[in-house]
Structure formats: C-alpha cells, structure tokens
Amino acid sequence: MTPSLANAPAIAPSPAIFNALALPSGRSTPSGPLLPWGDEACAYARDQVIFSEGDPASSVRIVTSGMVRISRMMADGRRQIVGFLQPGDMLGLAQTGTFLYSAEAVIPVTLRRLSRTQFDGLLERDFELRRRLLAVTATELQIAQEQMLLLGRKTAPERLASFLLSQARRKMVEPEDHCRISLPMTRTDIADFLGLTMETVSRAFTRLKTSRLIRLLPDQMVELVDINALTDLSEGC
Amino acid sequence: MTPSLANAPAIAPSPAIFNALALPSGRSTPSGPLLPWGDEACAYARDQVIFSEGDPASSVRIVTSGMVRISRMMADGRRQIVGFLQPGDMLGLAQTGTFLYSAEAVIPVTLRRLSRTQFDGLLERDFELRRRLLAVTATELQIAQEQMLLLGRKTAPERLASFLLSQARRKMVEPEDHCRISLPMTRTDIADFLGLTMETVSRAFTRLKTSRLIRLLPDQMVELVDINALTDLSEGC
DNA sequence: CGAATTGTTGAACCATATCAACCAGAGTGG
DNA sequence: CCACTCTGGTTGATATGGTTCAACAATTCG
Numbered sequence: 001m002t003p004s005l006a007n008a009p010a011i012a013p014s015p016a017i018f019n020a021l022a023l024p025s026g027r028s029t030p031s032g033p034l035l036p037w038g039d040e041a042c043a044y045a046r047d048q049v050i051f052s053e054g055d056p057a058s059s060v061r062i063v064t065s066g067m068v069r070i071s072r073m074m075a076d077g078r079r080q081i082v083g084f085l086q087p088g089d090m091l092g093l094a095q096t097g098t099f100l101y102s103a104e105a106v107i108p109v110t111l112r113r114l115s116r117t118q119f120d121g122l123l124e125r126d127f128e129l130r131r132r133l134l135a136v137t138a139t140e141l142q143i144a145q146e147q148m149l150l151l152g153r154k155t156a157p158e159r160l161a162s163f164l165l166s167q168a169r170r171k172m173v174e175p176e177d178h179c180r181i182s183l184p185m186t187r188t189d190i191a192d193f194l195g196l197t198m199e200t201v202s203r204a205f206t207r208l209k210t211s212r213l214i215r216l217l218p219d220q221m222v223e224l225v226d227i228n229a230l231t232d233l234s235e236g237c
Numbered sequence: 238m239t240p241s242l243a244n245a246p247a248i249a250p251s252p253a254i255f256n257a258l259a260l261p262s263g264r265s266t267p268s269g270p271l272l273p274w275g276d277e278a279c280a281y282a283r284d285q286v287i288f289s290e291g292d293p294a295s296s297v298r299i300v301t302s303g304m305v306r307i308s309r310m311m312a313d314g315r316r317q318i319v320g321f322l323q324p325g326d327m328l329g330l331a332q333t334g335t336f337l338y339s340a341e342a343v344i345p346v347t348l349r350r351l352s353r354t355q356f357d358g359l360l361e362r363d364f365e366l367r368r369r370l371l372a373v374t375a376t377e378l379q380i381a382q383e384q385m386l387l388l389g390r391k392t393a394p395e396r397l398a399s400f401l402l403s404q405a406r407r408k409m410v411e412p413e414d415h416c417r418i419s420l421p422m423t424r425t426d427i428a429d430f431l432g433l434t435m436e437t438v439s440r441a442f443t444r445l446k447t448s449r450l451i452r453l454l455p456d457q458m459v460e461l462v463d464i465n466a467l468t469d470l471s472e473g474c
Numbered sequence: 475c476g477a478a479t480t481g482t483t484g485a486a487c488c489a490t491a492t493c494a495a496c497c498a499g500a501g502t503g504g
Numbered sequence: 505c506c507a508c509t510c511t512g513g514t515t516g517a518t519a520t521g522g523t524t525c526a527a528c529a530a531t532t533c534g
Contacts, residue, residue: 072386076473078473094376123371130368134371145309147385148309148319149319152429205481205482424512433491435513439515442514477533479530481529481530481531483528484528486525488521489522490519492518497514499511500511502507
C-alpha cells in the first residue's frame with residue numbers, strides 16, 4: 001500500500017454498507033468464492049425494487065453485476081440512502097427477521113442467492129467464513145462511522161469530494177490524478193446519500209468543475225483531475 | 238413486546254456504536270460473562286482521554302461503570318460523536334491496527350481489559366463467541382444506519398426526540414410515559430452526536446419542555462412525559 | 475422528431491449556525 | 505458565610521448555507 005493511503009486504512013476495498021458485506025471478487029477471494037451461491041441469476045431492471053423495508057429476509061444475496069442502492073425512508077417520504085452496492089457486495093447478511101431497509105436497482109442488476117437456512121448452516125460449521133464475515137462487518141462499521149462524520153459535520157462541497165474519492169477507491173486502491181469513475185446513479189440518489197438536495201449536489205458539481213478539480217465527461221463519467229485538492233477539500237483543510 | 242415498539246426491532250438492547258459491542262450485563266449473559274476480562278479495573282476521570290485516533294489498538298476493553306464517548310475529529314476541530322458507551326459496552330473490538338476514533342470519559346469511568354492477542358486466541362477457538370460477536374456487530378450496523386437517517390434527513394427537534402427515545406430504550410425495552418433518564422453528557426456532546434450546535438440543542442430542549450413532551454429535572458435527569466408524541470416527532474409524523 | 479426525464483441555474487426563503495449577552499450552579503478562597 | 509470565578513446552559517439578534525420554488529437546458533427514449 002502506497003504512502004498516501006497509509007492513513008486511509010484497509011477500508012478502501014470494501015465500501016459497501018450495511019449487511020452488504022463486500023467481497024470484491026478479484027481481490028479478496030484468491031481461493032475461490034467464499035460461499036456456494038446458487039446458479040440461478042436474478043435480474044432486475046433499472047429502478048426495480050429488489051426488496052422493501054419490512055419484507056422477510058429469507059435469503060442472502062450477492063451482486064454479480066450492476067449497482068444497487070439501499071435506503072431507509074421516513075413516513076413523509078424523506079429518504080436516506082445508506083449505501084451503493086457493486087459486484088461482490090452482499091445483501092441481507094445481518095438480517096434475522098425482516099429487512100430494515102429497501103434495495104433497488106440503480107442500473108440493471110443481476111444477483112445470486114443463498115437461502116437463509118443454508119447460509120446459517122454454513123455459518124455454524126465454517127470457521128474461516130465467520131472470521132471473514134466478522135472482519136468485513138468491522139470494515140462496514142468504519143465506513144458507517146466515516147459517513148456519520150460526513151453527514152453530521154461536512155459542508156456540501158466536502159461531502160461531494162468525499163463521495164467522489166470513496167467511489168474512486170472502489171475501483172483502485174490508490175486513486176491517481178486524472179482517474180475516471182462512473183456514476184450511474186442520479187443526482188437525486190447522490191443527494192439522498194449525502195443528506196443534501198439534488199440542486200445542492202448539482203451546484204457542488206459545477207463548483208468542483210469550474211475550480212478544475214473534476215471534469216464531467218459523457219456517459220455519467222467523471223474525471224478526478226486533482227486528487228490532492230479533492231482530498232484536502234474532503235478533509236476540510 | 239408491546240405494539241408501540243413493534244417497529245423498533247431488537248436493536249434496543251444494544252445501542253453502543255462502533256466496535257463497542259454491547260453485552261448489557263444482566264440481560265444477554267445468563268451464563269456468565271462472555272469473555273475472561275482482566276481483574277484490574279482501569280479508572281478514568283471526567284473528560285480524561287482513554288485513547289486517541291491513531292493509537293495502537295493493543296487491547297479490547299469493556300465499560301464496567303460510567304459513560305464513554307467515542308468521536309472522530311476533523312483537522313479544523315469539527316467533531317462527530319459516533320456513540321455513547323455504557324456499562325457492558327465494548328471498545329476496540331473491530332480494531333486491527335490503530336484506533337480510528339478517540340474515546341474519552343463523559344463521567345468517571347472504569348474499564349476492564351483483555352489483550353488483543355488473548356482476545357484473538359479466544360475468537361479463534363470459541364465457536365459461540367464468534368456467533369455472538371457477529372450478531373452484535375450486525376445490530377451495531379442497524380444502529381449506525383438509523384443514525385445516518387437521523388443525521389442526513391431529520392430536523393433538530395426530530396433528532397433530539399430520537400436521541401431521548403434511544404437513551405430511554407437503553408434502560409428499558411419498552412419506555413413508558415413519565416420514565417426518567419439520566420443525560421450525564423453536556424449539551425455540546427449531544428450537539429456533536431446529533432450533528433447540531435449546542436445552542437440548537439438547547440432550543441430544541443426548551444421546545445420539547447414548553448410543549449410538555451419532556452420535563453427537565455435536577456441532576457441531569459429528564460422525564461419523558463409523552464412517549465407517543467416523542468415517537469411521532471422522532472419519525473416525522 | 476417530440477415527449478419525458480434528468481440536470482442546471484436563478485431568486486427567495488428558512489432552519490440552523492454564529493455571535494453575543496446573560497444566567498445558574500459549583501467550586502474556591504478570603 | 506459571602507464575593508468571585510468558572511463552566512455549562514439559556515436566550516436573543518443576526519448571518520448564512522442549503523432548501524425550496526421556478527424556469528430552462530440537456531439528455532434519453534419511444
């Protein structure tokens with residue numbers, strides 16, 4: 001791990017949040033898949049609901065392609081997105097009874113499943129599995145803590161910079177200048193993740209754009225032009 | 238469980254956040270303590286630092302008395318408290334290398350310790366221990382998710398109502414009207430937990446007081462006069 | 475190509491922050 | 505026992521970042 005990430009510890013490889021335990025395929029499973037996922041691939045269209053708050057949590061799932069958003073909703077419609085899930089991230093791991101959040105497809109998604117009972121059986125037997133899950137859950141907690149700092153104390157531009165950097169870290173351990181990331185979610189999704197409105201997110205984007213920290217490219221791509229400046233901004237320096 | 242808490246699921250018994258895995262002494266350990274904590278009790282005075290961001294995480298600790306706050310800080314001094322720990326809550330469980338947050342005593346605290354190596358050994362061997370830790374970590378994630386909704390989307394009075402109710406649930410599974418809770422932390426601490434300023438917290442307290450939802454009693458005690466109204470408020474109804 | 479959706483920009487507004495004054499209780503020392 | 509100070513809390517006045525409302529531009533999609 002390179003120096004500039006020395007203080008941004010091992011949370012980079014696993015940005016999924018909440019029961020969406022990340023096992024980025026290539027990286028952390030040198031010995032093959034950790035779990036015997038079912039062969040059947042469930043497909044979901046853009047914006048299709050995968051499950052809703054209150055649904056019985058009958059199986060554990062892993063994202064095999066696409067992007068999933070998981071969110072909590074208040075009675076009057078206020079929404080907080082608690083995570084964006086990408087291939088390798090898992091869903092419903094911590095759930096015992098019913099889901100406490102909803103999951104929807106941001107873009108077309110495929111999942112594989114494992115029945116809850118089968119999963120629990122493996123958990124009971126498999127030594128290594130439990131150690132890994134515990135480690136991953138710990139990582140999730142660190143990410144959640146980081147997100148609390150963001151939501152509780154950061155300004156709008158700081159939040160967006162933090163978000164862009166965290167997305168960049170999903171793709172590469174060490175984001176470089178001029179690296180490009182894809183943001184398939186809408187401005188509204190980003191807003192609901194960062195505790196802002198769509199308009200504020202849009203304005204923050206243009207601010208970053210006009211101050212040459214990022215460039216907006218076609219096809220939902222963003223180029224991070226000045227990683228150092230973005231990092232400083234995200235930390236409030 | 239009574240109807241009014243039917244939707245506030247089994248998260249009540251374990252409100253500690255982040256590596257502070259809760260094992261409320263009386264309730265969840267019918268078969269004695271889960272871990273062989275050292276006999277030596279470490280004591281800390283009010284506001285004393287227990288450890289800081291970046292310190293090596295050499296041992297796991299359990300709170301035996303008092304209250305601990307764990308927080309993250311930004312370079313310019315902005316602070317986000319990510320949890321208040323009470324007797325039975327654990328510290329440093331998820332830490333592998335160094336702590337990513339600070340811990341300080343809100344009021345005088347005593348802790349017991351278990352060396353990291355000893356803990357890891359137990360974790361390696363003890364089947365049941367790992368299952369329990371996994372379950373507790375999952376609960377922590379749910380609480381963190383709830384806190385994200387609070388920080389991202391709730392108004393100041395909603396945040397305070399949510400906070401008071403969560404504190405009440407620590408004491409009793411089902412908070413009743415006229416129940417009393419102790420809030421030993423300062424208004425500034427509460428503000429840094431709720432993502433607000435001291436002044437806003439103070440004003441929210443007086444609002445709740447004048448609308449007869451709570452009463453402020455001597456000795457940092459608060460009486461929750463109308464639990465239903467507080468619940469409605471906390472959910473934005 | 476036209477309609478619908480998503481994103482951008484502008485202007486007014488508002489909840490909360492900021493700044494400042496004041497108050498109450500707890501020590502502290504004469 | 506009484507000033508005196510210190511800290512934490514309350515309240516008021518003003519400022520402001522972000523929201524809201526509204527118009528418009530750009531994209532996507534049928």
